[in-house]
Amino acid sequence: MLKKNLNASVIFHVIKLSETWKRNGDAITQQFGITTQQWLILLLLAKDPNILYFKENPQEKPMMAKELAEAMNVSRANITNLLNVLIRKKLVVQLEDIHDKRRKRLSLTEAGKKLVEKMEFVRQEYNKRLFAKFSKADKLQFTQFIDTCLQAMRHDNLVK
């Protein structure tokens, strides 16, 4: 009934890869007592320049929950919940914006910064082994392919 199809195969490959990474990511973050989602927030607050969101939204001021929601493509309500956990763990603090009392600026605590640094070391070692077989050109070509896909999805409304 269903036939071989290269396009479908590309998609299943990406799904499989991201699933596997998520699983490995969970194994890493668990060692540090947080979840992958929580880690992503810490990386956003640490302004990891590799996160795609920052390419189009360079941030000067400390981030707000609204921006995290945008960057992670989830609802603000969900961010509130995730942040509550990180605040309870004393990894993140929330400060009222002086100029606009509706806004709350988020930043990492000292403990939060230290955790990110510790995890960064593990992440880089892991990545080094994972990508050992690829050249810089391989990797650039790969990300280029993805950028083109993302653009196709942005410009065109692919879902009717």
Add this chain to the structure above:
Amino acid sequence: MLKKNLNASVIFHVIKLSETWKRNGDAITQQFGITTQQWLILLLLAKDPNILYFKENPQEKPMMAKELAEAMNVSRANITNLLNVLIRKKLVVQLEDIHDKRRKRLSLTEAGKKLVEKMEFVRQEYNKRLFAKFSKADKLQFTQFIDTCLQAMRHDNLVK
């Protein structure tokens, strides 16, 4: 604090891509009254040859819940729950295996087959537009990259 790093960038790209696809996938499946997870099960039962699991596990007989769990990398209990929904929707039926009464063989109902076919049409149109800019060689190179990553993760226990 955190620096630009091509490896990290590759990972964030894949995460972003699969997230975006998941969102678009959800938009498609919702039109047909199911979820993305449920769709995946239907495709597994329809033995979509593009699913990576079938490369290493060719199936002759109708699949069992245990195999779905393996293919999707989730617990058997979770599959039971997902299947219950599909059975309630009359898209899937469960039949006792004649040779081993512990086992239950799963197959698509006529309605299930029809749904898969209808969705297949939408999927292919969507993919055609999404990958319009790529050649066959581009796509093969891309999946090759992913296969190499997956192998690196299989052979080596990257998470200490």
Add this chain to the structure above:
DNA sequence: CATAATTAATTAACATGGTTAACTATTTTC
């Protein structure tokens, strides 16, 4: 061959991550 171990599936209780809708508080706009 009877018992122990394994396998397949289910159930129950629970965690997490996500949603929308309604609400509060503050700032902007006109």
Add this chain to the structure above:
DNA sequence: GAAAATAGTTAACCATGTTAATTAATTATG
């Protein structure tokens, strides 16, 4: 100054996932 917009929270909910315990059937073994 009233209406609209913005930022955040809360509550109620759903989907997806887990583990642990249970049932039933099959396979292995002393």
